[in-house]
Amino acid sequence: VTSGLREAGLLHSAALIGGRWVDADDGGSFGVVDPANGQELGRVARCGPAETRRAIEAAEAAQPAWRARTAKERARILRAWADLLSAHEDDLARLLTLEQGKPLAESRAEIAYGAAFFEWFGEQAKRLDGEVVPPHHADKRVLVTREPVGVTGGITPWNFPVAMPARKAAPALAAGCAMVLKPAEQTPLSALAVAELGVRAGLPPGVFNVVTGDAEDAPLIGEELTGNPTVRKVGFTGSTAVGKLLMAQCAPQVTRISLELGGNAPFIVFDDADLEAAIAGALICKFRNSGQTCISANRILVQDRIHDDFVDGLVKAASELPVGNGLDPDTRVGPLIDRQGYEKVADHVADARERGADVLLGGESHALGGTFWQPTVLSGVDETMAMSHDETFGPVAGVRRFRTEDEAITVANSTRYGLASYFYARDVARVWRVSEALEFGIVGVNTGLISTEIAPFGGYKESGLGREGSQHGIDDWVELKYHCLGEI
Numbered sequence: 001v002t003s004g005l006r007e008a009g010l011l012h013s014a015a016l017i018g019g020r021w022v023d024a025d026d027g028g029s030f031g032v033v034d035p036a037n038g039q040e041l042g043r044v045a046r047c048g049p050a051e052t053r054r055a056i057e058a059a060e061a062a063q064p065a066w067r068a069r070t071a072k073e074r075a076r077i078l079r080a081w082a083d084l085l086s087a088h089e090d091d092l093a094r095l096l097t098l099e100q101g102k103p104l105a106e107s108r109a110e111i112a113y114g115a116a117f118f119e120w121f122g123e124q125a126k127r128l129d130g131e132v133v134p135p136h137h138a139d140k141r142v143l144v145t146r147e148p149v150g151v152t153g154g155i156t157p158w159n160f161p162v163a164m165p166a167r168k169a170a171p172a173l174a175a176g177c178a179m180v181l182k183p184a185e186q187t188p189l190s191a192l193a194v195a196e197l198g199v200r201a202g203l204p205p206g207v208f209n210v211v212t213g214d215a216e217d218a219p220l221i222g223e224e225l226t227g228n229p230t231v232r233k234v235g236f237t238g239s240t241a242v243g244k245l246l247m248a249q250c251a252p253q254v255t256r257i258s259l260e261l262g263g264n265a266p267f268i269v270f271d272d273a274d275l276e277a278a279i280a281g282a283l284i285c286k287f288r289n290s291g292q293t294c295i296s297a298n299r300i301l302v303q304d305r306i307h308d309d310f311v312d313g314l315v316k317a318a319s320e321l322p323v324g325n326g327l328d329p330d331t332r333v334g335p336l337i338d339r340q341g342y343e344k345v346a347d348h349v350a351d352a353r354e355r356g357a358d359v360l361l362g363g364e365s366h367a368l369g370g371t372f373w374q375p376t377v378l379s380g381v382d383e384t385m386a387m388s389h390d391e392t393f394g395p396v397a398g399v400r401r402f403r404t405e406d407e408a409i410t411v412a413n414s415t416r417y418g419l420a421s422y423f424y425a426r427d428v429a430r431v432w433r434v435s436e437a438l439e440f441g442i443v444g445v446n447t448g449l450i451s452t453e454i455a456p457f458g459g460y461k462e463s464g465l466g467r468e469g470s471q472h473g474i475d476d477w478v479e480l481k482y483h484c485l486g487e488i
């Protein structure tokens, strides 16, 4: 299944350190598996602290010259990288679907989204303006410049194997930083293919390095990335538990960290909503990537008067979603990433059932076996159920009925998370009121799709620190320097 990719030079099994593709020191490797059928797609180097340290040293050696290039020169390379991602969209989408399981159309959309970050931040690099501030004394002049933080680390999850590395690397490299990236153990092949295209785009050796490792290697690689004093900044997307651990590991060196962590997105449908639009929005927001995104609708709250019609419509629409191998062009819902992900979905559904939720659609593993789960709709979900507190990360829509706007807002905000939120309403005053009342970094109003490189993506509360995308996204990779000129 991977021969075309091999011929295209996009299938790597080695780590990328200092511009060279290298095996693990002890020659160790781990298998990458197709979640649709359990077959091994390839083997990848098992790196540890020693390889990570060398990658950090390579980044340290490369960073001064990279930083010294003009923004336009860096932008040109990032633009070439974006163009190569687009030019290889067919191959990359196939690889992404093979190792991650999502439908091909979603893989294509992800590659376009990832490429857009390289394009966007290349442009933003040219706008890293400084400031000349009116001075506080007549004989002084006050200037502010923005400098790259230095060597950086990136640690990324499996749900967006191309876009997450892009969201870390693009602003870092645009700012003039060098990076060592550790992709998720489930999906390292896409990250290595992205790195290959970066090399072809003209990245100097050492500016972007990839160290791969298995689940047991991740904590050791993470300790090196957070504990090595050469690394001045770490960007992480993943679980809240690991994010907190990494933040603690960064504390002794005061290493900066930005975190994109879990969510528990409310999706509120008010009774003045456009019903068809709300159903379509819920469908995409819940079932895209089989529900395995940190911005997936996790708690669907529907107002009394519209509740039954909404639920009927959602059940009908979800029942028509074809489940299958993502490589089949008809597939809309692929497998879950692995056994652990599957068990969590099964546990959440069993728990909701026991506590009185009604299963209106699905509720069981899919006949395809493996980690396939039936698109599921539950009603009568309440706060006693695990799925109200914790991301299900599966194709399971749990619906809860509410009566008043205040009640919906109280329920929506009663979570430690604060990444994405969504609501459907037409009354303009309500749109403003609810948007302002939601304690989330992202509010989708009458839409279930909100990700774009032009807007700041990030969470309140325990959903994270910092923002990715937009004119603000580069700030996380930049230091401000204040120059005070005296005796003028």
Ligand code: ADP
Binding pocket: 155, 156, 157, 158, 182, 183, 184, 185, 215, 218, 219, 220, 221, 222, 223, 237, 238, 239, 240, 242, 243, 245, 246
């Ligand atoms: P998920 O639930 O999405 O798998 P994780 O937080 O476990 O989320 O994984 C996200 C990324 O963090 C992956 O690249 C994984 O290998 C890495 N990771 C997991 N545990 C650690 C750790 N202790 N230190 C550093 N990285 C880790």
